[in-house]
Amino acid sequence: MIDFRSDTVTKPCKNMLQTMLEAEVGDDVYGDDPTVNQLEQFAAHRHGFEAAVFVSSGTQANLLAILAHCERGDEYLCGQSAHNYRYEAGGAAVLGSVQPQPVENEADGSLDLKKLATYIKPDDFHFARTKLLSLENTIGGQVLSLDYLAQARAFCDFHKLQLHLDGARVYNAAVALEVDIRAIAQHFDSMTICLSKGLGAPVGSLLLGSKALIYKARRLRKMLGGGMRQAGILAAAGLYALENNVERLCEDHQNARYLAERLNEVDGFNTSAYQVQTNLVYVDVASEIDIHKIAKKLVEQGIQITPGYQGMRLVTHLGVSRVDIDKLIHALNAL
Numbered sequence: 001m002i003d004f005r006s007d008t009v010t011k012p013c014k015n016m017l018q019t020m021l022e023a024e025v026g027d028d029v030y031g032d033d034p035t036v037n038q039l040e041q042f043a044a045h046r047h048g049f050e051a052a053v054f055v056s057s058g059t060q061a062n063l064l065a066i067l068a069h070c071e072r073g074d075e076y077l078c079g080q081s082a083h084n085y086r087y088e089a090g091g092a093a094v095l096g097s098v099q100p101q102p103v104e105n106e107a108d109g110s111l112d113l114k115k116l117a118t119y120i121k122p123d124d125f126h127f128a129r130t131k132l133l134s135l136e137n138t139i140g141g142q143v144l145s146l147d148y149l150a151q152a153r154a155f156c157d158f159h160k161l162q163l164h165l166d167g168a169r170v171y172n173a174a175v176a177l178e179v180d181i182r183a184i185a186q187h188f189d190s191m192t193i194c195l196s197k198g199l200g201a202p203v204g205s206l207l208l209g210s211k212a213l214i215y216k217a218r219r220l221r222k223m224l225g226g227g228m229r230q231a232g233i234l235a236a237a238g239l240y241a242l243e244n245n246v247e248r249l250c251e252d253h254q255n256a257r258y259l260a261e262r263l264n265e266v267d268g269f270n271t272s273a274y275q276v277q278t279n280l281v282y283v284d285v286a287s288e289i290d291i292h293k294i295a296k297k298l299v300e301q302g303i304q305i306t307p308g309y310q311g312m313r314l315v316t317h318l319g320v321s322r323v324d325i326d327k328l329i330h331a332l333n334a335l
């Protein structure tokens with residue numbers, strides 16, 4: 001299968017599987033898993049944080065961050081289209097009694113800081129206490145500029161807010177900007193990284209932050225049933241991903257640009273409303289086209305897409321090559 005649905009569909013390569021097979025393991029709830037410890041220490045140091053915790057998913061990493069920063073009756077500011085507002089089943093509200101205060105994202109994915117300031121609640125018992133600003137980078141495949149991140153940091157310092165980054169695809173941002181990951185990470189009090197998206201590990205995310213924050217997050221992880229035992233098998237894949245699969249993300253970005261160009265050659269497909277900055281490609285599909293029928297036909301030819309009209313999303317990753325893109329274009333033109 002050639003799978004354009006997401007970069008979560010990647011499968012571990014032989015070398016990754018080999019390191020998993022050879023991983024030294026122990027019971028991580030006792031703190032005894034040397035490979036998990038190695039990953040957490042490596043990740044904390046690599047990204048310029050005091051500590052890290054390895055967790056099952058990006059959703060759990062965001063939830064732990066919000067619950068570790070906030071208490072019941074607090075709130076976090078986030079984008080209307082933020083993953084940790086829209087796509088995480090309302091976890092912070094349901095499990096932490098922390099309310100989101102969403103604010104419309106700008107066209108470039110950022111949150112206007114002047115607008116954000118008007119959403120910060122005064123210290124008054126009518127209101128939830130505004131504690132945290134949560135950004136996302138990349139967001140919808142778009143990269144937040146380093147300049148903007150510095151402004152967001154200054155904004156949070158001024159308003160005495162904590163600053164969190166949902167960095168599920170933060171390595172795509174760093175590679176697109178051609179900067180070290182720390183140039184992005186340095187602005188945040190906490191940051192998540194998905195190892196299981198473009199980085200190609202089968203399972204796992206990291207939450208990074210201060211020692212005190214990660215100490216709190218570990219308790220919350222246990223509470224949520226996220227304490228894992230011989231998790232070194234998975235941590236080994238994460239280490240492998242961080243060591244081997246970062247630089248190659250630029251291939252995914254090049255392939256995404258190529259995919260967007262080629263899609264424009266197909267009648268009824270138009271990507272001109274969208275910029276390709278990283279590995280996500282958005283395309284508008286003319287309403288005369290039965291894209292759901294096309295998606296079914298593509299499956300018969302071993303190609304998977306998520307059908308849609310306005311802003312249909314296709315994703316490049318280590319399982320998609322230029323030849324695969326040519327196959328998709330050929331199949332679409334032949335239908």
Ligand SMILES: *Cc1c(COP(=O)(O)O)cnc(C)c1O
Nearest residue numbers: 057058059060083136166168194
């Ligand atoms: C995928 C994703 C997550 C959540 O990751 P899961 O591992 O699927 O829970 C969080 N934030 C963003 C921006 C994502 O793309």
